[in-house]
Amino acid sequence: MKKLLILFFVIYLSSTPKIDVLAQSSQDQELQLKSEAAALLDTETNAVLYAKNADQRMYPASLTKIATAIYAIDKGDLDSIVQVSANAVRQDGTRVYLEEGEQVPLKKLIQGMLINSGNDAAVAIAEHIDGSVEKFSENINQYLQTVIGVKNTHFANPNGLFDENHYTTAMDLAIITNYAMKNPVFAEIFGTKELQWQGQSWQTQLYTHHLMLKGELPYPGITGGKTGYVTESKQTLATTVDNGNLKMTAVVLKSDLKKDKYDDTAMLFDYGTAHFQHASIKQGDIFKVDDKDFVPDHDLMITEEKDGAVKKVDENGLLSIENKSGQVLQQVQLTYKKPIVKKELPKKQTKESSSSSPLVYSAGGFGLILIAFIAILFGAGRKFNRNL
Template sequence: MKSFLQISIMVIFFIFNQFHVAAAEIQQLPLKSEAAALLDSDTGAVLYSKNANQKMYPASLTKIATAIYAIEKGQLDRIVTVSGNAVRQDGTRVYLNEGEKVPLKMLLQGMLVNSGNDAAVAIAESIDGSVPQFAENLNNYLRAKIGVTHTHFTNPSGLFDANHYTTAMDMALITNYAIKNPIFKEIFGTKVLPWKGQSWQTNIVTHHKMLRGEFLYPEVTGGKTGYTSETKQTLATTADNGKIRLTAVVLKSNLKNDKYIDTTVLLDYGFKNFQHTVIKKGEVFTTAERKEFSPENDMLITERIGGCLKNVADNGLLSILDNKGQLVQTVQLTYKEPPKPKVAAIETPKKDNQKQEEEEIILINSIVIMMVVLLAIALKLRIKGQREY
């Protein structure tokens, strides 16, 4: 009866949980962008998504991937000789001259802060020799290092190409990975940069309106804009309110300000509804099959401020759900081996000391008597043998 009651409760909980997951998925933020993703920058938890795995075109958000790949593979103080191919690039530039010699880090700054397409190609050619080879290596890097699955780039700048695509989720994962590098983070958050090139000496200013303060959001710490006529408006943004850090990506907004309004909606939603907590080392989570799992070390997780549910599967994957049953994050726990049952040693009951002494005396007396009898028999046989002789 007890087992039947437990099973019934589990079934009711499962149905209740599934109902709320479905209900939560129906709710949508009022975003005008066609695709969006909001991540916790520290834990990687997905806090909100809209068409997040739909194939989209990133425009200059591509330069985020180009930058982190170049930073990890190249030498920042290396002097790059700018090619004619780089100089002839369409779109936004930092007006490099053919044959100009520029440090790799300066090219990265010109590419990320001013979105220079000429700088992007100069970086690609310096790292891998040519744009096609750079694109191939970049795609392999993104798959192997970051784990993206729906991204394919054909150039380092983001100029439109039908085979140059990504998704909001992949772009958020790439950005989230990149900002953990201090060099990238520094450039990504640069608002104004003195530029001293052969043909252009000026202060270049980030194109990201939230970062430079034109679209007020003080918590913003970094960002990159993108636009082509085919791609429409794209935006990647990072923000920090002192309690939680967020990464937001929006793709394909029709109007320039729409991407900032959508990003504001996403960041407000993240800051208002989520917080960090820690699962302590050794804390035990038990499955329905009575298996026990726990983290090997203290583990930072994201949970909804209104409360959360934690369910662990038989493979040790812990699902953290909000109070509406919507999945926030999953973390892998370690199986806790049950302690082996101790086999009690079989002890021989101890006898009373006095009784034991009495038994020992009786045994000794028995042996003495037996020896005397044997000696008497032997003596008798010897005497008999002498008489016969």
């Protein structure tokens, strides 16, 4: 099993300064994962903690709805009313049993889509935001590339029903989930275990399909999750956890059995908890390269291995956080600190320097002395004559 070196950019909280973060991972330890692809990221710093075939193009199934949800939250008005179309009602697979013409608040549809994986709700959202599924697909792909920064994803629909042109990677999905988790509305819905649903034709209690979040397969600290399955994608799963010291995001793709994806997720979280911790770099810290100084724009949280980390800065100010084996966990772009140039004050002028010529000054000074001496002699002479 060959691990990949991962390189990517991620956008941080909209309320904080933007940080360009690059991360890559290649652990010495092989985890015996049954899923074909997997990615484990630090949710807060975006450091890659583990990766298996993480850039391999795969089908996501309903994990697509993570992207649909954050796109709708970012672009739409959550209080706006969506009128459900016949096209939305006709969707196959899991639904919340919407009726044609039914009017539903956008936020409620996002809840039905994430918690109960409603394919009909996903299409209703797409048509409300962009007018059609086709236009939605065009716009969300641009959004994923330009706003979130993923490069290996192309979505043809909002719900993940199979399409050959509907694909992503474990790494891209983890990046998308990390971005989404920084939005409090998304994080709340993603972590909802149950919800009372009052629809036009369906009144029920919705329960999350994610067995770790639901508590049927207990794991401490689970904060959110989304399941997926279609024949072509097999079992897929996205999960977030907070162990009290570290928040992590795990994505596993193409597991043969439902149990496998949960076992793999638990194994990834165990690995992350055992090996990694947070540290900080202060705004005033200076990193020197040759005769250049580089500094962070603000205090930074970084992820490092518990047995130590090595910090290296290249000539362009790219800070790499490495483990003792030289494997890069995280990279952060620092800012060049321009040296302060001290201006030389002009020399204080003296009588000598202000005179046009030392010789002239000397002669002038001598003349004044001579005149004063003559005046003294003249005054003394007059006094002498009066005394006579």
